[in-house]
Amino acid sequence: MRRFLADALPHVILALFSALILLPLLWILRVSLTDKLTAYKIPPEIGTLGLMNYVDIFADKPFVLWFANSLIVALLATAIALPVATAMAYAFARFNTGGAFLRLGVLASQMLPPIILLLPLFGMFLLAGLMQSRTAIVIAHLTFALPFLAFMLVAFFEGDVQRLEEAARVDGATRWQAFRLIAVPAAAPGILAAGLLGFILSWNEFLFALVLSGPDSQTLPVGLAALETHAGVEIAPLAAATVLSLLPVFALLPYLRRHLIKGLSLGALK
Amino acid sequence: MIRHLLMGTVLAGWMASSAAAETVNILMEGVPDTEYVKTLLPDFKAKTGIDVNLEVVNYAEMHTKLVPQLVAPKGSYSAIVVDFYWVGEFTKAGWLSPLDERITADKIDTSVYVPKLMDLVGKVDGVTYMLPFYNYAMGLLYRKDLLEDAKSKSDFKAANGIDLAPPKTWDEYLKQVAFFTKDGMHGVVNQGLRPDPIAMEWSNYLFANGDEYHDEAWKPTFNNEKGAAALDQYATNVNKYGPVGSASFSFDEAFNVMAQGKAYSYITYNFFRAAIDDPAKSSVVGKVEIMPVPGPNPETGASLNGAWGWAIPKSSPNPDAAWTFIKWVESHETAKKRALQGGSPTRTDIFDDPEVNAKYPYAQALKKMLLTSHNFPVFTYTPQLVEVLGRELSLAVAGEKKSADALATVETEFIELAKKDGKLK
Numbered sequence: 208m209r210r211f212l213a214d215a216l217p218h219v220i221l222a223l224f225s226a227l228i229l230l231p232l233l234w235i236l237r238v239s240l241t242d243k244l245t246a247y248k249i250p251p252e253i254g255t256l257g258l259m260n261y262v263d264i265f266a267d268k269p270f271v272l273w274f275a276n277s278l279i280v281a282l283l284a285t286a287i288a289l290p291v292a293t294a295m296a297y298a299f300a301r302f303n304t305g306g307a308f309l310r311l312g313v314l315a316s317q318m319l320p321p322i323i324l325l326l327p328l329f330g331m332f333l334l335a336g337l338m339q340s341r342t343a344i345v346i347a348h349l350t351f352a353l354p355f356l357a358f359m360l361v362a363f364f365e366g367d368v369q370r371l372e373e374a375a376r377v378d379g380a381t382r383w384q385a386f387r388l389i390a391v392p393a394a395a396p397g398i399l400a401a402g403l404l405g406f407i408l409s410w411n412e413f414l415f416a417l418v419l420s421g422p423d424s425q426t427l428p429v430g431l432a433a434l435e436t437h438a439g440v441e442i443a444p445l446a447a448a449t450v451l452s453l454l455p456v457f458a459l460l461p462y463l464r465r466h467l468i469k470g471l472s473l474g475a476l477k
Numbered sequence: 478m479i480r481h482l483l484m485g486t487v488l489a490g491w492m493a494s495s496a497a498a499e500t501v502n503i504l505m506e507g508v509p510d511t512e513y514v515k516t517l518l519p520d521f522k523a524k525t526g527i528d529v530n531l532e533v534v535n536y537a538e539m540h541t542k543l544v545p546q547l548v549a550p551k552g553s554y555s556a557i558v559v560d561f562y563w564v565g566e567f568t569k570a571g572w573l574s575p576l577d578e579r580i581t582a583d584k585i586d587t588s589v590y591v592p593k594l595m596d597l598v599g600k601v602d603g604v605t606y607m608l609p610f611y612n613y614a615m616g617l618l619y620r621k622d623l624l625e626d627a628k629s630k631s632d633f634k635a636a637n638g639i640d641l642a643p644p645k646t647w648d649e650y651l652k653q654v655a656f657f658t659k660d661g662m663h664g665v666v667n668q669g670l671r672p673d674p675i676a677m678e679w680s681n682y683l684f685a686n687g688d689e690y691h692d693e694a695w696k697p698t699f700n701n702e703k704g705a706a707a708l709d710q711y712a713t714n715v716n717k718y719g720p721v722g723s724a725s726f727s728f729d730e731a732f733n734v735m736a737q738g739k740a741y742s743y744i745t746y747n748f749f750r751a752a753i754d755d756p757a758k759s760s761v762v763g764k765v766e767i768m769p770v771p772g773p774n775p776e777t778g779a780s781l782n783g784a785w786g787w788a789i790p791k792s793s794p795n796p797d798a799a800w801t802f803i804k805w806v807e808s809h810e811t812a813k814k815r816a817l818q819g820g821s822p823t824r825t826d827i828f829d830d831p832e833v834n835a836k837y838p839y840a841q842a843l844k845k846m847l848l849t850s851h852n853f854p855v856f857t858y859t860p861q862l863v864e865v866l867g868r869e870l871s872l873a874v875a876g877e878k879k880s881a882d883a884l885a886t887v888e889t890e891f892i893e894l895a896k897k898d899g900k901l902k
Contacts, residue, residue: 242757247733329545338553339502418542421502421553422532432535436507437613438748439729 232453239446246442260447270448272423273430278455280341280416280426281409284348288356289402293394295353296360297386301369310361313354321414324350329418339421347415352405359404363397364390403459410455427452499795500528501555501802504543507533509748510611513818514806521805527798536560547572552792555799558610558785561597562863565856565898567788573606574789579800580605589809589824591847597855598786607786608807609823611815613746614850615681615770615781616843617650618753619643620741622764623657632656643768645775647685650742651710657741658718666740667715668731669724669874672867677781677853679870681744681770682707684851685779690891691854695900700881700888708873708880715874724874736761744770746783747843751819767839769846778849784823858894865890 237253238246239261245254264270295313298304305312328347329338337343371393372385380388391398413428420429431452434445505511511533518529534542540563546552547567559567567573580587587595587605594609623629624641633641637652644650654664668674683690686703715724720734728745732752735743736759743749750767753759769778787803789796805811809826816822816833821843827833828844854862869883878886895901 243733244736244756244758244760248737326545330549333549333552414541417534417538418545422530425532425534429534432538433507433533435535435537437536438508438746438752439732441507 235446235449238443239450241443243441243443246446260443261451263444264448264451268434268444268448269425269430270451273425273427273448274451276341276344276420276424277410277427277452280344280348281406283341283345284352284409285402285405287345288349288352288405289398292353292356292360292401292405293391293398295357297364297390299357299361300364310358313358316354317351317358321351325415325418328415332419338419339424341424343419344416344424344426347419348409348412351412352408355408356401356405359401360394360397363394368393399462403462406459407456499526499798500530501795501798502530502532502553503556503558503799503802504532504534504539504546504554505558506536506539508611509751510815510820513815513820516818517806517811517814520811521802524805525801527801529802547790547792549792551794552790553794554790555793555795556787556789556802559598559607559788560785561783561853561855562859564598564601564607564786565859568601568604568606569857569898572790572792574791574793574796576605576608576789576800583804585804585807589826591823591825591844593782593847593850593852594784594823597782597852598784601855607788608803610785610787610807611748611821612823612847613748613783613785613821614843614847615677615744615783616747616750616767616846617644617770618735618743618745618749618765618767619653620657620738620761620764621766622761623741629656643766644771647771647773647779650685650771651714654714654718654742661739663720663734663740664718664742665714666726666731666734666743667711667719667723668726668728668745669715669719669871670727671871672864674727674731675870675874676863676866677783678744679707679711679866680781680851680853681779682711684781685770685772686710687773687777689851691895695854695895697888697891697895700884704884705880708870708884711870712874712876712880716876724871735765738764747846748821750839750843751837766842767846768842769849772849778846780846780850782847782850782852854891854895856895856900857898861894862891865894 237256240256240258241254242259245252248254299310324347328343328350332338332340332343332346337346368390372389375385375389376382411428412426413432416426416429417432420426425433427448431445431448434441434448505514511531515531518531521527521529539560543554543557543563546554547557547570559573579585585608587599587608590599590609591612594612595605598607598609599605621643624643630641633639633653633656636656639649639652641653641656644653656664658664668678680690683699683704686707688699688701688703688707690699691697720739723731723734726734728749731743732745732749734740735745736753738761747767750765753765754762756762759765770780772779787807789799789803793799806815807824809824812820812822812824812827813830813833816827816830817836819837822828822833825844828840828847834840853859865887869878869887872878873880873883892901
């Protein structure tokens with residue numbers, strides 16, 4: 208009996224913690240399948256479930272546009288940030304480019320409140336005629352994605368990978384070949400993990416997207432926020448849109464978990 | 478994965494948005510009236526050939542998005558909608574174009590608007606900067622079915638010596654609130670969240686006690702016995718006659734208590750009158766009616782006014798097209814179509830229209846509510862005043878400050894703000 212309890216206790220604790228995470232998500236799922244009246248009933252009622260809110264967000268609200276904009280912006284921001292950040296991180300790790308000052312500078316840019324960057328960016332985009340375009344949002348997202356990814360990737364190019372590269376150089380590889388054929392593949396799990404995190408950061412970003420977007424370039428976070436109106440929260444369509452907006456992140460989750468863990472525990476010389 | 482990312486790069490070739498020959502861009506909030514305008518846009522396109530892009534964002538973030546656009550020499554928005562909160566700030570900063578010349582040239586009759594609305598979101602110091610778009614004046618939602626109940630009628634008469642009917646005075650209403658708080662029912666539900674919901678709702682209590690915020694010279698007039706009584710009544714309603722938690726309810730939570738049939742009354746924005754008859758949002762369809770918030774006597778209303786106005790910012794890239802749009806959307810024909818869909822009119826001729834009255838029998842009650850409504854102080858520091866009010870009213874409701882002390886603090890800070898704005902010497 209005591210052994211059974213000892214075995215069961217960790218599961219009970221884990222189940223409770225899992226419920227803590229899962230119950231709000233299940234609540235959102237339930238609300239997405241019901242109407243506002245039922246959603247707010249106390250004590251809670253299941254009511255009649257249906258897909259009317261999903262129909263509503265596709266038929267009456269520009270959900271597809273919001274989703275497409277978010278996807279394009281997040282993919283582009285990641286696609287641009289990742290190679291540049293990889294090269295930056297490599298330069299920091301191998302050549303100590305800019306010394307401690309530049310590394311600190313990159314880190315410090317992460318500590319700036321985004322609003323500090325927003326107004327200068329707004330002025331520049333206005334002059335360049337880029338206001339209300341997806342291009343403006345992608346460039347704005349690079350201001351946080353690039354330093355974040357570079358800082359994250361430095362660790363992957365330091366340590367044992369360096370010895371592999373040195374071995375390749377001894378065998379006659381050029382610096383470029385050592386970078387392309389040895390360092391990048393060795394750090395690939397880390398680069399992928401960084402890319403996935405960069406994608407999620409951009410996917411969820413609100414402030415830049417709010418101020419810089421226009422009717423054709425609104426992203427999901429901006430569109431979803433508009434469902435909280437002066438006349439009340441459109442809780443049921445909001446829940447439906449939230450469920451759908453979680454899908455890409457859920458789709459990326461298995462990759463993220465696998466590569467992040469692999470990336471963190473990677474050791475080429477083990 | 479990298480291949481997928483690259484495919485995404487190719488997929489996104491169509492980055493910058495293409496602009497039509499003439500497009501009116503407008504930043505709006507996602508409220509029912511915005512949706513009604515949206516449904517009518519094909520009419521405007523057919524008449525003028527001008528496209529309209531309505532950009533809808535969250536109210537709380539609108540100001541953040543608007544200000545950089547208004548400061549810029551040439552922004553992205555042809556026209557904007559302005560909440561009465563921002564009127565003082567936007568006009569003092571010189572961000573809005575005066576409309577008087579356009580109004581005269583096109584012979585637009587602004588006398589059709591409810592005068593209080595023109596004062597709120599129309600004219601500032603004699604210059605017309607806006608045309609009122611929709612109103613969100615506050616009214617009293619009450620359960621008419623409970624007032625018709627025979628036993629309630631006799632019990633109320635026995636207890637109070639007066640008939641149970643839609644309240645003619647504030648005092649009568651407070652008696653009804655106390656009377657209906659029984660058997661799991663609440664006499665009232667309040668939106669006590671600070672700062673905006675409580676400040677807006679309490680303003681009705683202030684007017685209902687016969688007070689105003691300031692006199693014509695902007696000298697504060699609320700720190701007196703009537704003001705303190707209004708705050709005591711509010712605290713009693715929240716703490717004694719309202720549901721648990723209403724001190725932190727916003728209008729959404731409060732509306733849902735009313736919509737679930739758990740409260741007799743709720744002072745709120747009049748557009749909730751239509752929502753309470755929506756079966757997807759309410760279980761008391763057909764049982765609720767709206768009326769002006771009763772005042773100290775039967776002739777005086779105590780509703781707080783509220784509205785949005787159309788304006789053309791000085792940074793507008795195409796002000797002429799923006800004016801063409803505003804003329805169309807505020808024409809009798811379009812305003813009536815919006816009202817027939819459920820919109821909140823600002824023109825008296827729309828309230829008097831037979832079709833509107835046939836479809837919405839409470840249209841006359843709404844008109845009366847607007848005509849007898851009271852305005853919140855409109856000056857550069859309106860949002861700051863709301864913050865101060867929210868803080869002090871909440872402290873009084875929580876029992877951490879006496880009503881008189883809370884109002885004294887509000888008065889001190891109101892004087893500072895009014896002096897800073899040049900309203901008070």
